[in-house]
Amino acid sequence: MIKAEISDFSLKNHIETLEKDGMTVFIAADGLFRGALFHGTRFVNQMRAQHNLGILETMVLGQASLCAALMIQTMKGREHLKFRCDTNGPAAGFSVEADSTGYVRGFLLQNMIPIDKPLESWDLAPFFGEGTISITRYPESHGGKAPKVQTGVVEIKHRNIAQDLAWYFHQSEQIHTAFNTGIQLDKEGRVIGAGGLFVQVMPAEGGRFTGGEKGRNSAYPDPKEHDDLIRRMENAFSACPPLGQWFSEKGNREDIIYGLFREFNPQAVLERDIIFDCPCSKERYIESIRTLPKAEFDDIKSGKTDPIEVVCHNCASVYKIPVSEL
Numbered sequence: 001m002i003k004a005e006i007s008d009f010s011l012k013n014h015i016e017t018l019e020k021d022g023m024t025v026f027i028a029a030d031g032l033f034r035g036a037l038f039h040g041t042r043f044v045n046q047m048r049a050q051h052n053l054g055i056l057e058t059m060v061l062g063q064a065s066l067c068a069a070l071m072i073q074t075m076k077g078r079e080h081l082k083f084r085c086d087t088n089g090p091a092a093g094f095s096v097e098a099d100s101t102g103y104v105r106g107f108l109l110q111n112m113i114p115i116d117k118p119l120e121s122w123d124l125a126p127f128f129g130e131g132t133i134s135i136t137r138y139p140e141s142h143g144g145k146a147p148k149v150q151t152g153v154v155e156i157k158h159r160n161i162a163q164d165l166a167w168y169f170h171q172s173e174q175i176h177t178a179f180n181t182g183i184q185l186d187k188e189g190r191v192i193g194a195g196g197l198f199v200q201v202m203p204a205e206g207g208r209f210t211g212g213e214k215g216r217n218s219a220y221p222d223p224k225e226h227d228d229l230i231r232r233m234e235n236a237f238s239a240c241p242p243l244g245q246w247f248s249e250k251g252n253r254e255d256i257i258y259g260l261f262r263e264f265n266p267q268a269v270l271e272r273d274i275i276f277d278c279p280c281s282k283e284r285y286i287e288s289i290r291t292l293p294k295a296e297f298d299d300i301k302s303g304k305t306d307p308i309e310v311v312c313h314n315c316a317s318v319y320k321i322p323v324s325e326l
Contacts (some may be wrong), residue, residue: 001278002317004049011190015042023272024253025073029229035199036073037253044183044194047276051316053187056113060091061123063161065106066181066196068098069274075100078140087131088157090114103277105314125159133164135293176201176230178237184244186238193248199237234262278315283308285319289326301326
């Protein structure tokens with residue numbers, strides 16, 4: 001990826017005063033729940049700079065990218081996933097990818113999003129109509145065998161990215177899951193704070209939860225206690241302050257986790273760096289062009305433009321490739 005520079009000095013100075021971007025992975029209620037809290041102010045600003053997005057477009061792709069980052073914690077081993085939304089609303093949708101190594105990339109299906117009147121709020125529901133969201137998982141290959149790609153699709157229900165993603169997990173994977181994303185803008189439309197929160201009920205195996213402290217699992221509670229714990233966790237999750245505002249005002253991840261979920265005895269188990277990045281490069285595109293059928297390859301070489309210009313959809317990097325290098 002050709003990294004775009006954030007040129008707004010006021011924004012850069014503000015970002016420097018904030019806690020470093022990062023994700024804290026935690027468990028709670030002795031392994032009944034797992035979660036992740038992501039501070040992504042720099043992450044969202046890099047995404048915006050890469051695609052040169054307006055305010056509305058930043059809100060849509062920013063929330064989708066934050067959700068994709070949080071889903072890294074649902075991956076098994078070396079895995080890659082694509083989170084896609086297709087809607088007949090003005091937003092059209094998005095395609096975002098996340099990798100277990102810690103990077104996220106993606107793009108809007110339509111940039112710019114058309115509006116017919118001034119925005120009165122940051123409720124994105126009017127820009128999402130009927131349609132679907134899907135998750136495609138690409139597992140790591142073993143023994144040279146092609147991995148089994150799995151795709152789940154559900155219809156849009158809430159016209160809210162985080163809520164529809166939680167709906168997907170409930171319908172497609174039958175797992176109680178919640179997502180919360182927040183992006184704070186200042187009066188000039190700058191992204192001054194961004195973050196996301198994810199909590200999920202851990203599945204049970206053989207009457208015991210997978211998870212808990214290292215080397216042990218917690219006993220499965222009786223159904224009434226189990227339902228009560230989930231209800232109380234839902235209440236705690238709903239009490240989360242606006243995350244964009246929280247991080248814009250120099251809030252930290254630790255206070256959210258150990259304050260909001262204190263009755264569940266949360267334990268941080270991992271700190272991760274998550275960035276908006278793309279593995280594309282000039283060299284990769286040259287190799288891809290060289291593998292084209294001879295007729296297509298010859299057509300490119302005989303084209304009138306030199307150098308050839310290649311644009312990566314996922315990060316908007318522009319590569320100029322001289323024909324002589326092919």
